[in-house]
Amino acid sequence: xxxxxxxxGLTKELPFQHDQETExxxxxxxxxxxxxxxxGKPSLDSLNEASPLLSxxxxxxxxxxxxxxxxxxxxxxxxxxxxxxxxxxxxxxVLTLSLGGLQIAWATEISNGSPYLLSLGMSKSILAIVWIIxxxxxxxxxxxxxxxxxxxxxxxxxxxxxxxxxxxxxxISFLALAWTREIVHGFLGLFGADPESQFVKVTSICFAIGxxxxxxxxxxxxxxxxxxxxxxxxxxxxQEDANAWAGVILGxxxxxxxxxxxxxxxxxLPFFGxxxxxxxxxxxxxxxxxxxxxxxxxxxxxxPRHDGPPPTKEIGVIAFFKEMYRSARRLSPQIRKVCExxxxxxxxxxxxxxxxxxxIGQLHVNPIFRANPDMSPAEVDEAWESATRVGSFALxxxxxxxxxxxxxxxxxxxPTYRAPPSRKSTPAHRSGNQPTTPSGTPLPMSASMxxxxxxxxxxxxxxRVTRLLSSAQIPWLTLRRAWILxxxxxxxxxxxxxFITTPLAATILTGVVGLSWALSLWAPFALISAxxxxxxxxxxxxxxxxxxxxxxxxxxxxxxISAPQILATLVSSAIFRIAQKPRGEPGDDSVGWVMRFGxxxxxxxxYMTTRLREEGAGGEAKGKKNGIVERRGSESV
Numbered sequence: 001x002x003x004x005x006x007x008x009g010l011t012k013e014l015p016f017q018h019d020q021e022t023e024x025x026x027x028x029x030x031x032x033x034x035x036x037x038x039x040g041k042p043s044l045d046s047l048n049e050a051s052p053l054l055s056x057x058x059x060x061x062x063x064x065x066x067x068x069x070x071x072x073x074x075x076x077x078x079x080x081x082x083x084x085x086x087x088x089x090x091x092x093x094v095l096t097l098s099l100g101g102l103q104i105a106w107a108t109e110i111s112n113g114s115p116y117l118l119s120l121g122m123s124k125s126i127l128a129i130v131w132i133i134x135x136x137x138x139x140x141x142x143x144x145x146x147x148x149x150x151x152x153x154x155x156x157x158x159x160x161x162x163x164x165x166x167x168x169x170x171x172i173s174f175l176a177l178a179w180t181r182e183i184v185h186g187f188l189g190l191f192g193a194d195p196e197s198q199f200v201k202v203t204s205i206c207f208a209i210g211x212x213x214x215x216x217x218x219x220x221x222x223x224x225x226x227x228x229x230x231x232x233x234x235x236x237x238x239q240e241d242a243n244a245w246a247g248v249i250l251g252x253x254x255x256x257x258x259x260x261x262x263x264x265x266x267x268x269l270p271f272f273g274x275x276x277x278x279x280x281x282x283x284x285x286x287x288x289x290x291x292x293x294x295x296x297x298x299x300x301x302x303x304p305r306h307d308g309p310p311p312t313k314e315i316g317v318i319a320f321f322k323e324m325y326r327s328a329r330r331l332s333p334q335i336r337k338v339c340e341x342x343x344x345x346x347x348x349x350x351x352x353x354x355x356x357x358x359x360i361g362q363l364h365v366n367p368i369f370r371a372n373p374d375m376s377p378a379e380v381d382e383a384w385e386s387a388t389r390v391g392s393f394a395l396x397x398x399x400x401x402x403x404x405x406x407x408x409x410x411x412x413x414x415p416t417y418r419a420p421p422s423r424k425s426t427p428a429h430r431s432g433n434q435p436t437t438p439s440g441t442p443l444p445m446s447a448s449m450x451x452x453x454x455x456x457x458x459x460x461x462x463x464r465v466t467r468l469l470s471s472a473q474i475p476w477l478t479l480r481r482a483w484i485l486x487x488x489x490x491x492x493x494x495x496x497x498x499f500i501t502t503p504l505a506a507t508i509l510t511g512v513v514g515l516s517w518a519l520s521l522w523a524p525f526a527l528i529s530a531x532x533x534x535x536x537x538x539x540x541x542x543x544x545x546x547x548x549x550x551x552x553x554x555x556x557x558x559x560x561i562s563a564p565q566i567l568a569t570l571v572s573s574a575i576f577r578i579a580q581k582p583r584g585e586p587g588d589d590s591v592g593w594v595m596r597f598g599x600x601x602x603x604x605x606x607y608m609t610t611r612l613r614e615e616g617a618g619g620e621a622k623g624k625k626n627g628i629v630e631r632r633g634s635e636s637v
Contacts, residue, residue, distance in 0.1 A: 087238055089245075094298045095233055096246040098163065098226050100253040101284075101291035105170060105219055107257025108277075108284045110354075111392075113212070116277045120180065120208055121201050130209060132569065137216040138562030143324055143555030145224040150551040151310035157301025158551070159229035166221030167292045171285040173215035178273065178281035180208045222292070224558070228550040231529045233299055236537055237415075239530035240479060240522075244410040247521040251403025253287075258396040327552045334531050335553060337612050338524050339560035341483075344605040345520060346561050348490060348598035350568040351591075352513065356398075357391030359497070359591040360506045364390045369586035380584045394507040401514025402521070409518060411472045413482050479523050480612050486519035487606035494599025497592045527612070528557055571597060 087095075117127055145162055152158045176183065184204045185195045193200050234242035265272070265279035272282040331339070364387040369375070375383070493513050500506050532550050572594045579590035 085235070087234060089241075091299070092234065092238065092242050092245045093249075094295060095230055096242060096249050096295075098222075098229075098288075098291040098295040099246050100249040101288035102219070102222055102226060103250045103253030104257050104287045105174070105222075105284050107254060108174070108280045109215065109219070111257065112277050112280055116177075117205075117208060117212075120204050122205050122208075126205075130212060132566060133213055134216045135562040135565040135569075137213075137220050139559050139566075141217050141220040142224040142558040142562075143552060144320055145221050146228065146551030146553070146555030147320065147323055147327075148551070149225060149228060153304050153307070153310065155303060155305060158304045159225045159232065160296050160301060162221055162225035163229060163292055163296065166218050166225060167288055169218035170215060170222060171289060173211050173218055174281040174284055177208060177211045177215060178275075178278045180204055180211070183207070220558075222288075224551065224555060226295075227525070227554045229295070229299075229301070231532050231550040231554070232301065234529070234533070236530055236533040239533055240415055240526040241410070243522050243526035243529055244406065246525065247406035247518055248403065250521055251399065251406045251518070254399035255396070255403055258392065258399050323552070324556070328556055331553070331556065332531055332535070334613050335528050335557070337608065338527050339557055341605050341608040341612070342524055342557065342560040343564050344601045344608060345487070345524075346564040347568045347571075347601035348494070348605065349517075349520065350565045351572055351594045351598040352490075352494070355572070355591045355594055356510060357388060357395060359595060360391040360394050360503050360510070361387030362588055362591060363501065363506055364503045366586040369584060375584060377584075390503050390507075394503075394510040397507055397511040398514045398517070401511040402517045405515045405518035406522065409482065409522065412474050413477050413479050414473050414475065415479075478614060479526060480609065480614055483519050483523035484606050484609045486516040486523070487602045487609060489513075490516040491599040491602040491606065494595050494602065497595055524557070528553065568598070 114127060114131075117130065122130070145166075149158050149162050152161060154161050181204060184200060184207050188200055188203065189195065230242050230246060231239070260280060260283070265276055265283075266274055269279050269282075272279040361384060365383045368383050372379070490513060493509050493516075496509060497506075500509060529550075532553050536550070575594050575597065576590050579588075579593050581588040581590070
């Protein structure tokens with residue numbers, strides 16, 4: 001028996017996070033513990049938790065929602081009074097806010113890590129090996145943290161301990177990495193070592209590599225916790241809304257991260273450090289720590305101790321890989337197909353994200369090298385320094401474009417799940433004067449779309465606002481179809497690199513690609529999150545055990561993201577070896593060929609996306625499998 005659970009025969013009220021905008025008085029008694037079963041686990045009758053993913057407990061003689069054919073996407077709609085509940089947009093904003101701090105941490109490491117490590121004396125060959133640590137840690141760390149957090153029974157929640165622990169390690173790693181010289185020189189100086197000696201230089205490089213490894217592991221820990229945290233605390237019908245907010249927050253973080261590269265931070269904030277990387281590291285610590293704190297304080301997780309003992313007892317190395325293999329085989333067809341899409345999607349995105357600045361920089365220096373064929377190495381370095389700033393400006397345009405798209409797309413894409421109807425609305429009011437699809441089915445409204453605006457005091461005005469927002473939706477544009485178009489747009493833009501000859505044209509092209517990036521940040525996570533939340537709600541309603549919870553599933557999804565990055569790195573290296581010209585020569589198009597290779601992968605991803613199930617509120621139930629009703633759209637691409 002778990003010593004953290006109340007003794008048998010005692011009662012205890014369960015914690016519940018109320019949503020202030022939808023909170024209503026309850027007349028029934030609060031849920032309490034009853035006597036435990038013979039295994040020491042609270043009986044199902046006692047676990048009548050109030051949660052956006054749960055509805056009231058049913059008696060044995062009641063008809064279950066699944067047995068009666070209730071659609072799976074409606075399983076989490078009912079609260080204690082049989083009334084649908086939705087989270088407010090402020091709740092979703094706070095829920096996803098920590099992703100902003102995480103994105104600033106990623107941007108700081110990616111954009112400033114290489115120049116800083118090279119300044120320590122690290123060679124480019126070693127640097128290339130060092131950067132493989134990130135994808136490798138993503139393949140191993142996130143699934144492991146996912147399993148551990150799924151099995152966590154801490155009173156603060158499943159995900160918060162890993163979010164806070166990972167964030168703490170991230171802050172320490174950034175500060176240790178930024179002050180590597182001072183730490184190593186100061187320590188070895190106690191023994192009389194010369195700061196300019198080769199021994200001190202090698203020690204500094206090894207010290208930095210060690211902390212970079214810790215940093216990658218810590219960031220992946222935070223990311224695994226945050227992504228599962230969002231899935232756990234957003235209702236099934238609002239998973240698309242939550243991930244749309246996540247895309248917006250990530251866009252803001254990207255804009256701030258790239259914008260900071262243009263500012264002379266040591267001059268503005270000298271008390272944070274005397275170098276750009278030191279100041280950025282301190283700012284990253286403040287941003288990540290502050291956003292994690294806000295999300296953890298204002299969003300209350302369900303107490304996992306009420307779920308009983310975890311299904312997985314041991315998490316050794318062998319047990320971990322066995323559990324990974326079993327979980328991968330148990331993935332639902334929809335999640336498995338999303339992971340397959342992501343594999344090819346990230347083969348395409350990895351070369352673009354890492355080499356677009358080099359591509360644009362090469363276009364900038366080509367006329368300079370043609371006009372001055374005998375430039376000295378110092379002059380070549382100076383030309384490339386200017387070219388890097390031009391490429392960084394293109395990335396800023398890319399981030400702004402992605403952020404704008406993340407703000408606009410949720411109003412254009414038809415939500416997969418219909419928002420719960422208002423308590424005061426009648427069936428006639430809900431269906432009258434509402435925009436419809438070509439087949440006559442009313443367009444579903446996003447659960448939090450109208451919450452961007454304060455609701456008018458009267459029903460008529462509120463209905464007009466709802467119709468206005470709903471009219472912006474494109475009836476045929478589902479999330480799956482939008483993702484297909486994003487793949488095709490990315491492939492088209494990569495193909496256009498055959499005709500791009502100026503930095504301005506390449507910058508415009510980069511801005512257009514921001515639209516595809518916005519869908520890549522939104523669509524896969526929304527599709528997977530909704531599937532996880534739906535099955536978790538079903539398992540809780542029927543009293544079943546959901547072995548594959550958000551942590552392990554999102555960990556496997558991250559494997560589908562990280563593994564292709566390693567493959568893309570190897571392919572890119574082969575292309576560079578064949579097509580790269582010596583530094584300082586004009587017309588080097590090796591990066592262009594790498595990006596075109598990514599465009600071909602995007603075409604494969606577009607085809608794989610067409611195999612995804614079209615699941616929507618207006619679809620028809622096509623059949624049952626294992627007692628679960630699957631809803632499929634009536635139209636297909």
